[in-house]
Amino acid sequence: MLELDRIVAAIAAEMKAAPDRGKVADYIPPLACVPPSKFGIAVVLADGTCHLGGDAEEPFSIQSISKVFALTLALGELGDELWRRVGREPSGSAFNSIVQLESESGIPRNPFINAGAIVVADILLGRFRPNEVIGNLLRFVRNLAGDESIAIDEAVAHAEHQTGFRNFALAYYMRSFGNIRHAVEDTLSVYFHQCALAMSCHQLALAGRYLANDGRNPSTGQNVVTSQRARRINALMMSCGHYDNSGEFAFRTGLPGKSGVGGGILAVAPGIASITVWSPGLNEKGNSQLGSLALERLTQATGWSVFEPRPDNYA
Known part of the structure; x- marks a missing residue:
């Protein structure tokens, strides 16, 4: 040691x-x-x-590291049905790229690029409201770490919303294919807040x-x-x-x-x-x-x- x-x-x-x-x-x-x-x-x-x-x-x-915890929760909710909406292949493109979505019918390559993580956030919404999903994710991470002091930085979440034009574009584009099933604002509220975990x-x-x-x-x-x-x-x-x-x-x-x-x-x-x-x-x-x-x-x-x-x- x-x-x-x-x-x-x-x-x-x-x-x-x-x-x-x-x-x-x-x-x-x-x-x-x-x-x-x-x-x-x-x-x-x-x-x-x-x-x-x-x-x-x-x-x-922690930004996109949060996608690991969100994916874990979503798999618990939906199981392998999740893979009907998100792929498992490397994208070969930038994390916020929109290029592949058109040719691949709105199915993101994997859950760790932004488009894939937005679909995972949409899956987590399920029957819940955005604040409930955000609370569930926060409790999950606190439990994993054994630390109740872990929090979401609201200033970062607000800034993500104010500057996240590409993420809005990704979400609306996937909604046009039926792969975002809740209001885009609600789905992105979950996504921006999870990325703002500190x-x-x-x-x-x-x-x-x-x-x-x-x-x-x-x-x-x-x-x-x-x-x-x-x-x-x-x-x-x-x-x-x-x-x-x-x-x-x-x-x-x-x-x-x-x-x-x-x-x-x-x-x-x-x-x-x-x-x-x-x-x-x-x-x-x-x-x-x-x-x-x-x-x-x-x-x-x-x-x-x-x-x-x-x-x-x-x-």
Whole structure:
């Protein structure tokens, strides 16, 4: 464990000093105000041991990482019927692209691009009102992390609504195909609020443990999802979690991961650890520049890539 502490501390120190930090997202005004100097890392092992570095306790806007939790809830509501409305293939396009929807009859390629996540939000509405869905999602994440202080940043949610013209276009276009079945305003209210969840690296790594533990929350013993469903969510994170940069991320880190334009990445070493990194500067594909590098350094040091034999010294 002391060796893992050393690895995490060394990564945090390297990332804190890195001169090229990427570009902070500026199209959502509150995100543009986050200092690019920030970096945090949290590694939570299967036994609950936490290894933290840098700004690991500072909340940030998790943005599209929330799509993992929304998908988990939607699968619980609808099961495999969900895949009639959302695909499971990498898009090869930007996260907010509208290009493929026309040729593919309003069915988004996967649940992690914006169009797919908007359909998932529409599925979650079901028989509920938007505020009930948002409350359900917030309770779910709080329960996973064991932390009632987790909240939605209303200023970010408002800014998302005010600047989300492309998301409105995606939603109305899919509604024209019958793949959005509630009022677009209601569906996007759910989507914008879920993206505005504010969590620290520590909280997010705790919340992601069920994906590293065959679908079970190790703190409560509760089965969040079946082991098969956990594996499938991880597979989607590996192939689609970084949009049109997913192949490069898998090539370099060998871990399932989901990024957000707030600069966070939730990654999973199945059977070993749940990991979160945060650095707000993004690369040209909209993923955390230093967060991706930090995860590459972590897997190089630990051998946690899913393509390597499982190590015994950190599990």
